[in-house]
Amino acid sequence: xxxxxxxxxxxxxxxPTGADRPFAVKDLSLSLSKGEILCIVGETGSGKSLTAFAxxxxxxxxxxxxxxxxxxEGRNLxxxxxxxxxxxxxRRLAMIFQEPIAALNPIYxxxxxxxxxxxLHTKLSEAEIKQKVIDLFTEVHLPNPRExxxxxxxxxxxxxxxxxxxxxxxxxxxxxxxxxEPTTALDVTTQAQILRLMLDxxxxxxxGILFITHDFGVVAExxxxxxxxxxxTLVETxxxxxxLLNPQEEYTQNLLAAVPRLxxxxxxxxxxxxxxxxxxxxxxxQTRTLFGAGRKVKAVDEVDVTIRRGETLGLVGxxxxxxxxxxxxxxxxxxxxxxxxxxxxxxxxxxxxxDLRAARQRVQIVFQDPFTALDPRQSVRSAIxxxxxxxxxxxxxxxxxxxGLIEAVGLDPSGGDRFPHEFSGGQRQRICIARALAxxxxxxxxxxxVSALDVSVQAQVLDxxxxxQERLQFGMLFITHDLRVASRxxxxxxxxxxxxxxxxxxxxxxFANPTQDYTRKLLAAVPGRDWQxxxxxxxx
Amino acid sequence: MARFWLIKLARTLLTLWFVVTFTFIVLRTSGDPVxxxxxxxxxxxxxxxxxxxxxxxxxxxxxxxxxxxxxxTGQFGVSLRNSRPVMEIILERVPWTLLLGFCSFALAALVGxxxxxxxxxxxxxxxxxxxxxxxxxxxxxPNFFMxxxxxxxxxxxxxxxxxxxxxxxxHLIMPVLTLSTFTAGTLARFTRSAMLEVLERPYMRAxxxxxVSSWRRIVFHAFPNAxxxxxxxxxxxxxxxxxxxxxxxxxxxxxxxxxxLVTAVSARDLAVVQGLVLVIAFTMVMAxxxxxxxxxxxDPRIRGGGR
Numbered sequence: 086x087x088x089x090x091x092x093x094x095x096x097x098x099x100x101p102t103g104a105d106r107p108f109a110v111k112d113l114s115l116s117l118s119k120g121e122i123l124c125i126v127g128e129t130g131s132g133k134s135l136t137a138f139a140x141x142x143x144x145x146x147x148x149x150x151x152x153x154x155x156x157x158e159g160r161n162l163x164x165x166x167x168x169x170x171x172x173x174x175x176r177r178l179a180m181i182f183q184e185p186i187a188a189l190n191p192i193y194x195x196x197x198x199x200x201x202x203x204x205l206h207t208k209l210s211e212a213e214i215k216q217k218v219i220d221l222f223t224e225v226h227l228p229n230p231r232e233x234x235x236x237x238x239x240x241x242x243x244x245x246x247x248x249x250x251x252x253x254x255x256x257x258x259x260x261x262x263x264x265x266e267p268t269t270a271l272d273v274t275t276q277a278q279i280l281r282l283m284l285d286x287x288x289x290x291x292x293g294i295l296f297i298t299h300d301f302g303v304v305a306e307x308x309x310x311x312x313x314x315x316x317x318t319l320v321e322t323x324x325x326x327x328x329l330l331n332p333q334e335e336y337t338q339n340l341l342a343a344v345p346r347l348x349x350x351x352x353x354x355x356x357x358x359x360x361x362x363x364x365x366x367x368x369x370x371q372t373r374t375l376f377g378a379g380r381k382v383k384a385v386d387e388v389d390v391t392i393r394r395g396e397t398l399g400l401v402g403x404x405x406x407x408x409x410x411x412x413x414x415x416x417x418x419x420x421x422x423x424x425x426x427x428x429x430x431x432x433x434x435x436x437x438x439x440d441l442r443a444a445r446q447r448v449q450i451v452f453q454d455p456f457t458a459l460d461p462r463q464s465v466r467s468a469i470x471x472x473x474x475x476x477x478x479x480x481x482x483x484x485x486x487x488x489g490l491i492e493a494v495g496l497d498p499s500g501g502d503r504f505p506h507e508f509s510g511g512q513r514q515r516i517c518i519a520r521a522l523a524x525x526x527x528x529x530x531x532x533x534x535v536s537a538l539d540v541s542v543q544a545q546v547l548d549x550x551x552x553x554q555e556r557l558q559f560g561m562l563f564i565t566h567d568l569r570v571a572s573r574x575x576x577x578x579x580x581x582x583x584x585x586x587x588x589x590x591x592x593x594x595x596f597a598n599p600t601q602d603y604t605r606k607l608l609a610a611v612p613g614r615d616w617q618x619x620x621x622x623x624x625x
Numbered sequence: 626m627a628r629f630w631l632i633k634l635a636r637t638l639l640t641l642w643f644v645v646t647f648t649f650i651v652l653r654t655s656g657d658p659v660x661x662x663x664x665x666x667x668x669x670x671x672x673x674x675x676x677x678x679x680x681x682x683x684x685x686x687x688x689x690x691x692x693x694x695x696x697x698t699g700q701f702g703v704s705l706r707n708s709r710p711v712m713e714i715i716l717e718r719v720p721w722t723l724l725l726g727f728c729s730f731a732l733a734a735l736v737g738x739x740x741x742x743x744x745x746x747x748x749x750x751x752x753x754x755x756x757x758x759x760x761x762x763x764x765x766x767p768n769f770f771m772x773x774x775x776x777x778x779x780x781x782x783x784x785x786x787x788x789x790x791x792x793x794x795x796h797l798i799m800p801v802l803t804l805s806t807f808t809a810g811t812l813a814r815f816t817r818s819a820m821l822e823v824l825e826r827p828y829m830r831a832x833x834x835x836x837v838s839s840w841r842r843i844v845f846h847a848f849p850n851a852x853x854x855x856x857x858x859x860x861x862x863x864x865x866x867x868x869x870x871x872x873x874x875x876x877x878x879x880x881x882x883x884x885x886l887v888t889a890v891s892a893r894d895l896a897v898v899q900g901l902v903l904v905i906a907f908t909m910v911m912a913x914x915x916x917x918x919x920x921x922x923x924d925p926r927i928r929g930g931g932r
Contacts (some may be wrong), residue, residue: 141833141834142833143830143833143834167838167839170836171836171837171838172836174833174834174835174836175834175835175836175837176836178834179834179835180831180834182830182831183827184827187826187827187828188828188830188831189828189831189925190629190828190831190832190850191828191850191923191924191925192850192923192924201835202835202836205836205837206836235666237925237926239925239926250831253831253835269638429778540696540820555639
């Protein structure tokens with residue numbers, strides 16, 4: 086392409102002395118053309134976000150100065166003075182962020198925050214600015230622009246906040262939009278809408294978009310060109326279709342292989358008797374006010390769930406659909422308002438005190454964030470052995486079991502004496518799984534357990550869960566927002582919406598013939614759903 | 626929105642009622658008030674006369690309600706020492722304490738908040754460490770000691786400031802300096818930590834990406850958010866300011882309610898002490914109500930309600 090907008094030449098971002106490597110980004114060269122969408126893909130620590138921050142002059146102040154050149158409109162962005170930078174940011178270069186709600190200032194109305202861009206860079210009157218903001222809100226498809234204008238960020242959803250951010254970014258028709266994981270924190274359906282919006286805007290304004298993501302599905306959906314980064318260096322770059330379908334480098338090949346396929350797993354026939362039978366589980370949340378009862382929200386609305394020994398039931402749905410509340414009601418981390426729960430033949434609902442504590446042994450949970458789920462001051466061995474000791478195993482037996490599990494989940498046997506901070510995210514999730522398995526539960530609840538992990542690590546943890554299930558034959562309730570992950574591990578998938586299970590079937594049937602519109606919508610929203618299964622279709 | 630204020634107001638009234646009732650209970654259970662009033666040498670007739678005069682021969686319930694009635698209408702009785710109405714005695718002292726408190730607080734805020742912001746912006750560098758060292762010194766040094774040091778330096782050695790009393794602007798300087806040191810130190814520390822937290826927020830980066838200048842980011846984006854926890858601390862600190870006033874007014878012979886409290890207690894002037902306790906409690910409760918209201922103004926999330 087000819088119209089080069091942004092030309093990154095030999096960019097290096099050094100890390101402070103004492104970091105685990107000398108450079109966050111090393112000798113990176115990339116270019117972005119007018120109207121092009123360039124996706125930078127990489128796992129945690131690949132330096133993709135810092136590349137964006139360096140271009141915007143937003144690097145954390147504790148980092149040493151970057152070297153190399155980032156050329157834009159004849160100027161090196163790395164050597165701008167603060168004044169020049171202020172003049173160019175928001176006007177010629179704009180950026181949107183990963184957490185849209187947190188990226189808006191909580192104390193100002195969103196209309197004000199968009200208006201600020203006009204006030205900083207133009208001499209328009211207040212009335213003209215207001216009209217411009219309303220036009221922008223209409224363009225990014227915000228409903229009732231005049232009302233949204235007067236809302237505070239906490240009154241809007243994540244998707245709406247991201248639309249406000251995009252409106253701010255587009256306010257002055259910038260040449261380049263830098264998007265740092267703009268859809269990672271959003272639901273799939275919202276993600277699909279935001280991606281479509283970005284494609285439209287590129288079409289209409291010819292904006293060059295530098296899109297940073299870890300998700301190959303998103304890449305397949307919108308990228309013209311892809312740059313794969315690892316440990317701060319460029320692994321390979323090329324047209325999206327080439328890189329996705331015919332990757333040259335081994336690292337890219339492995340990364341792509343790790344992305345779960347949207348291909349339904351063949352369900353198994355040797356499943357045992359039910360370990361979890363729940364009927365008519367219900368939970369209503371009520372906002373309380375001074376004058377009595379407020380608004381009622383049926384978080385879980387008379388749901389029936391059955392899971393058999395050795396079976397994995399996937400629970401999918403958007404945020405707020407009641408997935409997590411249902412799981413917490415099943416194991417009574419949240420007390421349900423009604424319904425019967427039986428776990429491995431024993432009644433679970435209605436138990437109290439010591440009986441309930443004893444019954445808890447039969448069901449364990451693995452959380453989303455492995456960084457906060459482990460006590461930082463407890464060694465890995467004692468974290469794993471603690472549960473069995475509480476439930477009556479002698480310390481010697483519990484320690485032996487813990488050591489066995491540390492090996493079983495693929496960690497170094499000497500790891501038991503170490504502490505959580507010495508392990509990576511994936512390793513910590515393995516520790517959490519070992520901790521859950523230590524009680525020899527009949528049922529495991531995995532609440533978004535792989536959502537915070539990089540794809541390659543995600544694949545390993547999913548394999549570990551499947552392997553352990555094969556060996557120990559526990560039932561598993563697997564909560565996820567990611568249909569790819571669900572299709573890889575689940576025997577059955579239940580789709581939740583507004584507190585109800587709207588559809589439930591084997592993945593093959595569900596994916597081929599969804600009966601509900603909502604399921605169809607969810608499936609359609611999976612980014613880049615065709616590139617793995619149907620490579621002949623155009624990837625973009 | 627209206628409900629937010631109503632709930633706050635209801636809670637404030639409840640707290641005031643609690644304070645008034647608590648004072649009543651303490652005064653009735655900590656010994657016979659008549660004995661305290663008339664002294665140990667009084668004759669039985671005198672005691673009886675006193676009881677009747679003060680309504681202490683009636684049942685506790687009747688006493689309680691007539692007491693509540695007096696409190697609501699602002700009748701705190703008369704001083705036992707000079708028979709002047711308690712309210713009058715207190716009210717003539719209040720402006721002095723207000724003057725001292727207001728000046729001290731203003732000075733503390735003007736010094737402490739900018740110092741805290743500067744320290745946060747220069748985190749880990751010399752300025753940060755210097756500000757924090759001075760701040761620790763500020764709130765670790767007891768008021769009376771600070772006051773004595775100032776008197777030593779400015780009144781006895783340099784002979785530039787009067788050591789006690791009122792009358793001129795110069796009389797104000799040392800008491801205000803003494804009283805504001807503690808608050809300034811506390812404010813500097815809290816401002817620093819509140820600012821550090823806010824500066825890390827994604828919206829600060831988003832503001833920079835919009836092209837907002839660094840001083841505008843600090844003044845309009847960071848500080849209003851940091852002010853939310855700072856206001857809470859200010860409310861809690863007001864109690865310290867009043868406690869400090871008692872000491873400072875005594876050290877510098879300042880004619881405020883702090884010194885009045887000290888003299889009333891040592892003279893066993895119960896009516897005045899009771900009046901003062903209620904006035905101070907009332908001030909604290911009102912200050913906290915004000916803090917809550919300001920909190921609501923600053924933070925749209927607290928105000929609640931829909932769009």
